[in-house]
Amino acid sequence: MGRGRRAERWLERALAASALLSVVVTVAIVAALAFETVQFFRLPLDAANPRLVSVRADLQRFREARPDLVGRPRELVREFFTETTWSPLYSNKRFGVLPLVAGTVLTSTIALGVAVPLGLLAAVYLSEFAPDSVRARVKPALEVLAGIPTIVYGYFALTFVTPFLQDHVFGSALAGQNALSAGLVMGIMILPLVSSLSEDVMRAVPLDLRYGAYALGATRMEVAVRVVVPAALSGIAAACVLALSRAVGETMIVALAAGQSPNWTANPLETVETITAFIVQVSLGDTPYGSVEYRTLFAVGMLLFAGTFVMNVLSVRVVQRFRERYL
Amino acid sequence: MDAAVEARLRPEVVHRGVAPGIPVLGVEDLRVWYGAQPALRGVTLEIPERRITAVIGPSGCGKSTLVRAINRMNELIPGVRTEGRVLFRGQDLYGPGVDPVEVRLRIGMVFQKPNPFPKSVYENVAFGLRLHRRLGRRELDERVERALRQAALWDEVKDDLHRKSGLELSGGQQQRLCIARALAVEPEVLLLDEPCSALDPISTARIEALMEGLKRDYTLVIVTHNMQQAARVSDFTAFLLDGELVEFGPTEEVFTRPRDRRTEDYITGRFG
Ligand SMILES: Nc1ncnc2c1ncn2[C@@H]1O[C@H](COP(=O)(O)OP(=O)(O)OP(=O)(O)O)[C@@H](O)[C@H]1O
Ligand SMILES: [Mg+2]
Numbered sequence A: 001m002g003r004g005r006r007a008e009r010w011l012e013r014a015l016a017a018s019a020l021l022s023v024v025v026t027v028a029i030v031a032a033l034a035f036e037t038v039q040f041f042r043l044p045l046d047a048a049n050p051r052l053v054s055v056r057a058d059l060q061r062f063r064e065a066r067p068d069l070v071g072r073p074r075e076l077v078r079e080f081f082t083e084t085t086w087s088p089l090y091s092n093k094r095f096g097v098l099p100l101v102a103g104t105v106l107t108s109t110i111a112l113g114v115a116v117p118l119g120l121l122a123a124v125y126l127s128e129f130a131p132d133s134v135r136a137r138v139k140p141a142l143e144v145l146a147g148i149p150t151i152v153y154g155y156f157a158l159t160f161v162t163p164f165l166q167d168h169v170f171g172s173a174l175a176g177q178n179a180l181s182a183g184l185v186m187g188i189m190i191l192p193l194v195s196s197l198s199e200d201v202m203r204a205v206p207l208d209l210r211y212g213a214y215a216l217g218a219t220r221m222e223v224a225v226r227v228v229v230p231a232a233l234s235g236i237a238a239a240c241v242l243a244l245s246r247a248v249g250e251t252m253i254v255a256l257a258a259g260q261s262p263n264w265t266a267n268p269l270e271t272v273e274t275i276t277a278f279i280v281q282v283s284l285g286d287t288p289y290g291s292v293e294y295r296t297l298f299a300v301g302m303l304l305f306a307g308t309f310v311m312n313v314l315s316v317r318v319v320q321r322f323r324e325r326y327l
Numbered sequence B: 001m002d003a004a005v006e007a008r009l010r011p012e013v014v015h016r017g018v019a020p021g022i023p024v025l026g027v028e029d030l031r032v033w034y035g036a037q038p039a040l041r042g043v044t045l046e047i048p049e050r051r052i053t054a055v056i057g058p059s060g061c062g063k064s065t066l067v068r069a070i071n072r073m074n075e076l077i078p079g080v081r082t083e084g085r086v087l088f089r090g091q092d093l094y095g096p097g098v099d100p101v102e103v104r105l106r107i108g109m110v111f112q113k114p115n116p117f118p119k120s121v122y123e124n125v126a127f128g129l130r131l132h133r134r135l136g137r138r139e140l141d142e143r144v145e146r147a148l149r150q151a152a153l154w155d156e157v158k159d160d161l162h163r164k165s166g167l168e169l170s171g172g173q174q175q176r177l178c179i180a181r182a183l184a185v186e187p188e189v190l191l192l193d194e195p196c197s198a199l200d201p202i203s204t205a206r207i208e209a210l211m212e213g214l215k216r217d218y219t220l221v222i223v224t225h226n227m228q229q230a231a232r233v234s235d236f237t238a239f240l241l242d243g244e245l246v247e248f249g250p251t252e253e254v255f256t257r258p259r260d261r262r263t264e265d266y267i268t269g270r271f272g
Helices: A003-041 A051-057 A057-064 A074-084 A098-128 A130-147 A150-173 A179-203 A207-214 A220-233 A233-249 A252-257 A275-284 A293-321 B003-011 B061-072 B099-105 B120-132 B137-148 B154-160 B171-184 B200-216 B226-232 B253-257 B261-267
Strands: B022-034 B038-048 B053-057 B080-088 B107-110 B187-192 B219-224 B236-240 B245-252
Touching: A003 A074, A003 A293, A003 B200, A051 A057, A051 A179, A051 B022, A057 A150, A057 A293, A098 A220, A098 A233, A098 A293, A098 B038, A130 A179, A130 A252, A130 B200, A150 A179, A179 A233, A179 A252, A207 A220, A220 A233, A220 B120, A220 B154, A233 A275, A233 A293, A252 A275, A275 A293, B003 B080, B038 B061, B038 B219, B038 B236, B061 B080, B061 B187, B061 B226, B080 B171, B080 B236, B099 B107, B107 B171, B120 B137, B137 B154, B137 B171, B137 B200, B154 B171, B154 B253, B171 B187, B171 B200, B200 B219, B200 B226, B226 B253, B245 B253, B245 B261, B253 B261
Parallel strands: B038 B245, B053 B219, B053 B236, B107 B187, B187 B219
Antiparallel strands: B022 B038, B022 B080, B236 B245
16 A cells, blocks of 8 residues: 555656756746847947957948947837838848738738638538538548648748739739738648537537527527537637637748738738748848847747737637536 | 528428417328337327327327427437338428438437536537537627526526536426427427426426426426326327327327227326
8 A cells, every 4th residue: 555655646746847847948948038028129229339249240331330329228129119110131220120010910810810710611511501421521531621731821822822823813013922822822722720629519510409499490590500519619710710829830831922022002912921920030041149130030939929818818718608508 | 500500491481480289290101110129100190289288098009209200310229220201391201301400400309318518507508509600709699598598497497598507406407407408409399208207296297397388388298197197287199009109189088088998098197
């Protein structure tokens, strides 16, 4: 008995340790991100320090490009959040991050515009209308979509969707790299995330509830729309937020198909750059540790992290307000 | 409700005017199978207008199958096959062109396990009304209140109709909510499948009293395992055994002078 007890205690400690480890790793990542982000906003101070500037070519370039910022970190903060030109990689350095945000919002919105309606329709069909034999085949087939490497999607958007849209719909108004194609293809990629998770929660709605509605003279469609979907709403919303997070964080498709030129626009036909595409762009070049370009990476990375985090928190709040609990 | 459908389904006779006791539902040689397994083997009986008919019998004898066949809920279960007729005011509910949705609208149902929707009390009761008619706010409010009063639930929920979820009520209140929800669409027949089996004696007594009152306007069919309950509330009793109707008649006769030996064994508890 003593041995069993001891083994159990060790097991318990091992479990606690692994739980702790994941917390520690998360905290470490956030801390590193935050530290480097501070380094970005400290650039004007470093550029004002003669000893540093004398040994660092990139700080010299920064000084030359933006004498107005030297010694004024608050001015950099203001520029970062409110200006609409992003060109840290060029000699004329501007640090307004809004074009990257716009690119991200634009492509993600298009993706959600595809994935949420189609995914919900697919989920309602699979859960409430499809015979078992159909569901057994369609569901795995849909899930395959999520397993395709994103680079393949990226090339598909770039070499098939864009030329197709240029030839048949928009003509030359559509840029070779554009938010629309990238968003559409990204929507297809995240569609199974919406449909599969939504279908799972909809099927989990108790049969009793459906029978209750049928007994009141509801049709199949009315049961689906007025009973099943509302009862599964929290799960459906969670699926959509997950899909949104995937879209915002998606990199390969937008880097290939949406482009790499920051563009403060809401026009989906134009070339745009997302936050993730910018990160790829900088990471692919050889960026020395601690350089200006290097520091911008972390600043936009932090922005991405903060954005998805706030979205998740907000959605949890919203869902809690509107959900129908049946258990 | 669609006017053409209404005309087809509602006969000339205004049902509230028909004398109580006259058959409103005629079940004729009803046979139901789940897959290959028979559950009803030819049941024939007539259910009288504005009376309470109890359906009794041991577990698995087909009571639920019978009531679900009456409002065509059975066909929602995959693999069910039904033969025979169910005449509702002379019309075969299984005839060609009859829409099961309309059938369920006129023949309501309350289930064994209370199953309120995870919506507010108000929305539960308004659910059926919203499906079938466009009603103004005032009229909807009135009908919801009336249904809740009929189900003897109004006083307990009137203060937070919109705030309280149907699921936040007690089991007995939930079942009365389900009754109110069914009554709100004004069916002519109400089927109750063991409505009290999940309830305590006080809630059960309330529902029994409620049924007594509903009898003035509705035809009620209640499935029950409880012999005292059948004897207390019902006017007629049907005894089912293994998918067959063994005995059907006025409750008093069935309980005091059963014609069939098996009925006597069952109601006196000598039956497995
Ligand atoms: N969904 C179903 N699928 C397959 N067989 C079923 C189904 N529902 C009922 N049956 C079978 O049909 C027969 C009659 O069942 P039914 O539910 O009508 O009995 P019941 O008299 O209501 O029993 P209880 O008193 O336990 O509720 C039983 O043998 C049962 O196993
Ligand atoms: Mg039953």
